Amino acid sequence: MGFFERIFREPRWGVHPDNHKRPAADAPLRVLPPPARLYLPLHQHVGGAARPVVLVGQKVLKGQLLAEAQGNISAPIHAPVSGTVAAIGEVTAPHPSGLGFAAISIDSDGEGRWIETEPALDPFALAPEEIARRTAAAGVVGLGGATFPAAVKFALGKRLAVSTLIVNGGECEPYLSSDDRIMRDHADQVVDGARIVMHAIGAREALVGIEDNKPEAIAAMQKAAAAYPEVKIRPVPARYPMGSDKQLIQTLTGKEVPADARAAEVGVLVHNVSTCAAVHQAIRLGRPLVERIVTINGGAVARPGNIFAPLGTLADELLAFCGLKETPARLILGGPMMGTPLLHGKVPLVKGASGILAFDAREAAVPKAGPCIRCGSCTQACPMGLLPLEMAARIRAGDLDGAVDFALSDCIACGCCAYVCPSHIPLVQYFSHAKGELAARERARLRTEAAKRLAEARLARLARESREKAAAAARRKAERDAAKAKAAARAEGAPA
Ligand code: SF4
Ligand code: SF4
Structure with missing residues (x-):
């Protein structure tokens, strides 16, 4: 990519942390x-x-x-x-x-x-609903960390007539390379899984976004997708958090997902590369999700790399x-x-x-936090366009509602703001803590409302029972009175 092309394509958000991916990413996969x-x-x-x-x-x-x-x-x-x-x-x-x-x-x-499995010789002959049923039965969830059940997303994509599947090969987090490794070693599975997902949701194309610091993965995926023009491999600038759904969608399609909307509402659905490989396993081989590739890395690890391990x-x-x-x-x-x-x-x-x-002492060291110097670096880095310093100031003052007014709920906890902060203020910790408090407050509100509803229902039941008892007592009294009147009439009419 040329210099000017890069300048224009380079997003204005995010950060460039040292990626620490090699040598773990280059070590052959071990079982x-x-x-x-x-x-x-x-x-x-x-x-x-x-x-x-x-x-x-x-x-x-x-x-x-x-x-x-x-x-x-x-x-x-x-x-x-x-x-x-x-x-x-x-x-x-x-x-x-x-x-x-x-x-x-x-x-x-x-x-x-193994149990007896149910492989599909031709997945494209199966109805989309059957693909979703088998994917759900195999326990496939988003393997990029979101862990949302994949089949539920298929149904959403189908319902909202999604036209583009985005296959997330961003893997922008430092130290991690499990997605990189699956693309290098099992590109055929990823591409096949992506095509099966396209069939399940009715998408016309799949855009595979891979950060341009993974040339081996890009080459392997281009080779695997060569026969399928509907699967397009798209290198994207290596920048954290490129692997976040909203950022990848914007980079690949130019579409912005509104803060309170789902990706499917703008016509795209995102699945991670490892999730696509798991869909391939579930449909082609009939195998449920019981193993995965996991990166073992950090300064304390003697032989860092990627391991294929049982869950x-x-x-x-x-x-x-x-x-x-x-x-x-x-x-x-x-x-x-x-x-x-x-x-x-x-x-x-x-x-x-x-x-x-597994971090060594140097990697684990946490610098001492200082006061905010209002440099604005956190605002520039935020991929969601938020004002981290304003949110943090309100949270520090105990004004959670004020932080909500600054769109705290849009924060994806990516950590870019804390990463660039020259005062080392643990901004994400503030946001995570505040979100936890707000969630607890919401749970308490729901509990109070539920208790109120129960109390009201109990009072209504007691009132109804009391009305029913009064009506029954009145009925019985009327019956007794009628019986007495009848007896009196009989007594009057009887011969002396
Ligand atoms: S980056 Fe840190 S010091 Fe700079 S404005 Fe944000 S919170 Fe303040
Ligand atoms: S953690 Fe939240 S506020 Fe900070 S940069 Fe990420 S999205 Fe923005």
Whole structure:
């Protein structure tokens, strides 16, 4: 790309953090032998937790349903190995709170015996609804981190007559390269999955956005898509957060998704490259989502790289497989900008986890925060066009409603503002905390309203019961009076 072309194409938002992707991205993909025990949380997706359908002690095959989806937005969980259900209990959640999460544990028998699968020889002969049904049954969710059930998105795309599928190969988070690796090693699966998704939603074209710092992935995808002119590979400038849906849509199509709207409402649907590969597996091979590629990286890791691992593997086991040079100073699930800090490594690999980072002391160091000098850098960097310094000032003053007036709810917690802040103010922490407070406030409001509705319903029921009792008493009295009158009349008419 020429200098001027680049200047004009270069977005005005975002940041250029050191990407730290190599050498992990260049290391050949390794396969983790299944650990002795796996821990499958029932809630690995947006929506309702899955409900167990197996019992402790039951023998299961690889790919067998362990927990079924509950409700319209949910996803089932399947066994990543053949073996025995060891427990249905709790495991540490992949969440900073470190709280327990309901989970099913499986002891592997080491044989890896699959259930009988239902492959589709010609996916394009299947009705779109059947593609959606099989994708939902396979437990496929957004693997880029969003974890929204893929089939629910298909239905939305079909309903809103989406014409363009955007395949997200942005992977802009530093240190992560699992999407890069899947495009390099399994480009055919990604392209085939994208074509199946197009068929499911009725899209005419697929635009595959890949950051231009991944030349090997771009080349592999161009080769895989060469026979399919409807699948277009589009290099995009490497800039964080290019992998965010709204930013990628704008860069590829020029369309802006309004703050309170969904992408489908502007005629596009976004699926991550790894999600497309999972759709290929689910439809072509009939295999549910039980494994994924995860990046293991960070200064404390001896042999960083990408590992193909069963879901439910503990972070500690993945780190041990790659070797540790030192005790990690910080563990993160996901990337350093938007990932989740982990309290320890006894946390299982879940569907949406694209990386586990083990930082050394230098990487984990947090600079001391100073006062805001009103330089405006945070405003320039914000990809959502927000005023981070104004929102932060209101949150610091306890004025959450004031922060909402500055569009706090549009913040995607990308961390660009905090990254550029010369005073090292932890702006994203303010925003995440404020959003948590607002969510708690909303939950409390809903609880109060529900309690009020219950109290009103109880009063209405008591009033109704009292009215019914009064009516019944009046009826009985009238019957008694009538009986008395009849008896009196009989007595009067009787012979002396
Ligand atoms: S970047 Fe930091 S110092 Fe500059 S205006 Fe924003 S909050 Fe203030
Ligand atoms: S305000 Fe939110 S969306 Fe804007 S840069 Fe900061 S974290 Fe990102």
